[in-house]
Amino acid sequence: MDLKTLEQKFKEKNNFKKIFYHNNASKKEFQRLEFVGDRVLALILATEVYNKFNKFNEGKLANIFSYLTSSIILAKIAKNIKLDHYIKKKKFNNISNKVLSDFIEALLGSLYIDSGIKNVKNVILDLWKEEIIENKNLKRDAKSILQEWTQAKGLGLPVYKVIEKKGLDHNPTFQVELKVEKHKKITSEGKSLQNAQKKTAEHFINNYIEEKIIVK
Known part of the structure; x- marks a missing residue:
């Protein structure tokens, strides 16, 4: 439509x-x-x-x-x-x-x-x-869900930072750090930058959000 x-x-x-x-x-x-x-x-x-x-x-x-x-x-x-x-x-x-x-x-x-x-x-x-x-x-939308949650809580936007890139250029591994205001930093690894960011968002949701948003 x-x-x-x-x-x-x-x-x-x-x-x-x-x-x-x-x-x-x-x-x-x-x-x-x-x-x-x-x-x-x-x-x-x-x-x-x-x-x-x-x-x-x-x-x-x-x-x-x-x-x-x-x-x-x-x-x-x-x-x-x-x-x-x-x-x-x-x-x-x-x-x-x-x-x-x-x-x-x-x-x-x-x-x-x-x-x-x-x-x-x-x-x-x-x-x-x-x-x-x-x-x-819904798990693939973890970054969007986390962003919506942080904004609703007045915590600003989640910040993703590449800590390290390991491996060969054709097969790299990214280590990403996620920082959300008033919460401890979380790091995750993935075979792509997007995958690593998604994993950190999922880990944050599982660790810090009382009512889990991701439906399994």
């Missing part, structure tokens, strides 16, 4: 267009729609996670739900449908992940008000289908 297809889901086209107005009255309405969209998204995704992962307990369901509703995933979906490009055309200057997340929620809230729960449910499940499927391999 792209943004044009999403726009066509609206019965009243102005309910789509008003999301991108700049005046003060529109800003207030945007925030109200964002509020609704957040709740609608939560209801649909919570129900879908419950149905899809019927062998998982409440803790694991909560972890998947938290990931699916994170600003990282909302921003990713916004970029998938080229929402960021559309926002630029509308002369919005700040296009951070948080802003993209807010726009997605406002669009979903406006769609719900416009045409009801069934329509918005179909849109949400279409937009999120790949993310829901890929949650079975």
Whole structure:
């Protein structure tokens, strides 16, 4: 689904267009729609996670739900449908992940008000289908999950530093150190820089996050 297809889901086209107005009255309405969209998204995704992962307990369901509703995933979906490009055309200057997340929620809230729960449910499940499927391999997203957690805790961004590169050029081993504010450093090794960084993120999650985010 792209943004044009999403726009066509609206019965009243102005309910789509008003999301991108700049005046003060529109800003207030945007925030109200964002509020609704957040709740609608939560209801649909919570129900879908419950149905899809019927062998998982409440803790694991909560972890998947938290990931699916994170600003990282909302921003990713916004970029998938080229929402960021559309926002630029509308002369919005700040296009951070948080802003993209807010726009997605406002669009979903406006769609719900416009045409009801069934329509918005179909849109949400279409937009999120790949993310829901890929949650079975959530371990590969450890770096993103850790970053979301540190930002939510006010700890800034995780810092990865290459400590050593060993072996031959065609078969190297990287030793990487991970530093998160207020926590001890963690080191891991991998056959690629990306793999070593992923391992340090996984180790941090297993060591320091009480509710394990990685679903096994």
